[in-house]
Structure formats: structure tokens, C-alpha cells
Amino acid sequence: MVVNEARTEVLPAKKSKTWTKVWSFRHAYLFMLPAFIWYLVFSYYPMYGILIAFKDFKYNLGILGSPWEGLRFFKQFLNDSSFYSVLHNTLSISALKLLFGFPAPLVLALMLNAVMHGKIKRIFQTISYLPHFVSWVVVVTLMQKILSPNVGLVNDIREHMGLKPIFFMGMPSLFYPLVVLSDIWKGIGWGSIIYLAALTNIDPHLYEAADMDGAGRWSKLFKITLPTLTPTIGILLIFSLSGILNAGFDQIWLMQTPATLSVSEILDTYVLKTGLQQGQFAYSTAIGLFKSVISLFLIVIVNKVSKKVSDVSLW
Structure with missing residues (x-):
């Protein structure tokens, strides 16, 4: 008691x-x-x-009143003839962006950090940040104007050189390079902010000690700077790998043309077309849920592997 x-x-x-x-x-x-x-x-x-x-969604019955279909639409997507091409395009674009786009902000941050003159450094930072605030609608419109086969600047230069004009935006072989380059141009400055913030936390005494030991610029980069940035790089890499099924809907949707459809149809654009244009709401929802579940598994697995390998993780 x-x-x-x-x-x-x-x-x-x-x-x-x-x-x-x-x-x-x-x-x-x-x-x-x-x-x-x-x-x-x-x-x-x-x-x-x-x-x-x-569910087999019906407007008149609503979500709760529509009959259950179980995993029917998931099986339909896996057996769809477009499944492998859509998944291949999504993974290809995401992998190229990860391969070339992920290290780009880090390289820019290291280059800006190496600039000793503060005014020059601020000018370059401002110039590199500006594209982030420009919408993809404006970016793709500028690309279409510059690369136009009729009045585009690039093709005008080619004609003056005696070369034939090229329809850059309509060539499947050039679609991936244009996607990657435009993505890097738009996001490199904004992505470097995190690395620049991490670089300011490095103890300057480490560089002074390295100078006294006779270490060169490359030696300090690989022995001090990059090891210090490893946790930041690891966290951002986890986010990038977990979102590998997000190839960038806005950019791809605006750059997509009938001529490049075979290499530009990704999961997000496929969901939009099947859901809103064709009215297959249950089927498109199943595809979106499939993508979300795979992304969830990826972030858990990548985080677990990263924690074991480098002791860097989200949780």
C-alpha cells in the first residue's frame, strides 16, 4: 500500500x-x-x-464504396510492356545526374573556398546561386530558343560555319546530355551552400599545422578538407540515392517531345499521363505507391549500409 x-x-x-x-x-x-x-x-x-x-475506383461510389481489387493494378504495372522502358529511363537519368551532378556542387564549393579575395568570391557565389531561383519553365524555354533549328543562336553559329542546323531538343541521343547539363547549371550554386557552410567549420589551425609540415595544396585537400566533409557528403549521398526514382518531373515534362519519348518517359510523367489524361486513377495511384515504397526501402538500406561502412547515417 x-x-x-x-x-x-x-x-x-x-x-x-x-x-x-x-x-x-x-x-x-x-x-x-x-x-x-x-x-x-x-x-x-x-x-x-x-x-x-x-480499389476499382468509381466516381459514383467514392473511395470507400468502390470494390476492392487487391494487388491487381500493381501486377498490371509489372506486366505492362512500358514497365521496363519507363523504369530504365528513370534510373538512367537519375544515375547520370548522380554521377555528374552530385560532385558538381562540392567541386564548386572547393573552388570558391580556394578564392582568397572576398569580393570576387561573393560575386561568383551570387552568379552561381541565381539559376536556382529561375523556374524550369523559363529554363526550358531559354533552351528551346537558343537551340532552335530555325532562329536559335547555336544553329545560327553553325550555319555561319557552313554546317547544317540540328534540332537539339528533338534528338534522343542528345536528350540525356541536355538534361544533365541543365540540371547542373540550375542546381550547382544552391547545392554548394551546404558544403561552403561545412567548410567554415574546419579549424584553421589544421591548415597552419599542415603548412608547417610542408604539406601542399593537394595534400591538404585530401588529408584535411575532404575527410572533414565526409559526414556532409555521406548525408547528402544518402538522400540522393534514396531518391533515385525521382528523375525530376518538372524538367523532364517540359523537355519531353514526341521524338524523345522513348528515352524521356519516366515514372512521374507516366503516372501523370495514365492518371489525368487517361483517367486511370487507381492504376496511376498504384504506380505512385510502388515508387514510394521502393524509395522507402532504398533510404533504409542505404542508411544502414552507410552506417556500417562509414559510420554516417540519418538515424
């Missing part, structure tokens, strides 16, 4: 202490409330629609 009485006395004290802390931070919670409501309405409530992937 004594133990029970002690418990009944301690629990209310703990509870009141917890609510006292909550009340003391009420202004912070009130400040976070709009973000919480936004995520609740636009991120969690729409997850109710996942049920469509397992």
Missing part, C-alpha cells in the same frame, strides 16, 4: 511538471502550429487516397 501511494503521488507531479514545461513554451508551439496544420492537411490527409490503389 505504501508503494502504491508513492506512485499515485509521483505521477501527478510528473504530469504537472510536463504541462508546466509545455505551457512555458506555448509561444513556440503556437509559432509551429501553422506548419503543423499545413503538413496535416496537405501531407497526411491526402494519404487517405492511397486506398484507390487497391
Whole structure:
């Protein structure tokens, strides 16, 4: 009886202490409330629609009233003739972006960090950041104007050189290079911000000690700078690998033409066409859910492997 009485006395004290802390931070919670409501309405409530992937959705019956179909639409997608080509295009574009686009911000950050003159460094930083704030609609429009076979600047130069004009945006062989180059141009400056912030945390005494030992610029890069940036590189690599099925919907959708459809049809564009254009909502939802589940498994596996190999992980 004594133990029970002690418990009944301690629990209310703990509870009141917890609510006292909550009340003391009420202004912070009130400040976070709009973000919480936004995520609740636009991120969690729409997850109710996942049920469509397992049902033969009918407008007149609604989501709950539509008959169950189980895994029918998932099997339909796996047996679809477009499955392998769509998956191949998605993985190819993502892999090329990862291969060439992932190290680009790191290289730019190292180059900017090596610039000693502060004014020159700020100018280059500003110039490299600007493309990030330009929408893909504007970027692709500029590409179409510059690379146009009729009035494009590049083809005008080719004609003056005695060469025939080329329809760059309509050539399947040039689609991947244009995608990767435009993606690097747009994101390299913004992506370098994280690396520049990490570079400022490096103790300058390490470089001073290296100078006293006679270390050169390359030696300091590989012995001090890159090892210090390893955790940052590891975290960003985990995010990149886990999102390998996201090839960049906005960019691909705007650059896609009938001539390049064989190499430009990715999961996101395929979902949009089957869902909104063809009205196959259950089928397109199943494809989107398939992609989300694979991405979830990828981030868990990559995080686990990274934690074992380099001791860098998200959790």
C-alpha cells in the first residue's frame, strides 16, 4: 500500500511538471502550429487516397464504396510492356545526374573556398546561386530558343560555319546530355551552400599545422578538407540515392517531345499521363505507391549500409 501511494503521488507531479514545461513554451508551439496544420492537411490527409490503389475506383461510389481489387493494378504495372522502358529511363537519368551532378556542387564549393579575395568570391557565389531561383519553365524555354533549328543562336553559329542546323531538343541521343547539363547549371550554386557552410567549420589551425609540415595544396585537400566533409557528403549521398526514382518531373515534362519519348518517359510523367489524361486513377495511384515504397526501402538500406561502412547515417 505504501508503494502504491508513492506512485499515485509521483505521477501527478510528473504530469504537472510536463504541462508546466509545455505551457512555458506555448509561444513556440503556437509559432509551429501553422506548419503543423499545413503538413496535416496537405501531407497526411491526402494519404487517405492511397486506398484507390487497391480499389476499382468509381466516381459514383467514392473511395470507400468502390470494390476492392487487391494487388491487381500493381501486377498490371509489372506486366505492362512500358514497365521496363519507363523504369530504365528513370534510373538512367537519375544515375547520370548522380554521377555528374552530385560532385558538381562540392567541386564548386572547393573552388570558391580556394578564392582568397572576398569580393570576387561573393560575386561568383551570387552568379552561381541565381539559376536556382529561375523556374524550369523559363529554363526550358531559354533552351528551346537558343537551340532552335530555325532562329536559335547555336544553329545560327553553325550555319555561319557552313554546317547544317540540328534540332537539339528533338534528338534522343542528345536528350540525356541536355538534361544533365541543365540540371547542373540550375542546381550547382544552391547545392554548394551546404558544403561552403561545412567548410567554415574546419579549424584553421589544421591548415597552419599542415603548412608547417610542408604539406601542399593537394595534400591538404585530401588529408584535411575532404575527410572533414565526409559526414556532409555521406548525408547528402544518402538522400540522393534514396531518391533515385525521382528523375525530376518538372524538367523532364517540359523537355519531353514526341521524338524523345522513348528515352524521356519516366515514372512521374507516366503516372501523370495514365492518371489525368487517361483517367486511370487507381492504376496511376498504384504506380505512385510502388515508387514510394521502393524509395522507402532504398533510404533504409542505404542508411544502414552507410552506417556500417562509414559510420554516417540519418538515424
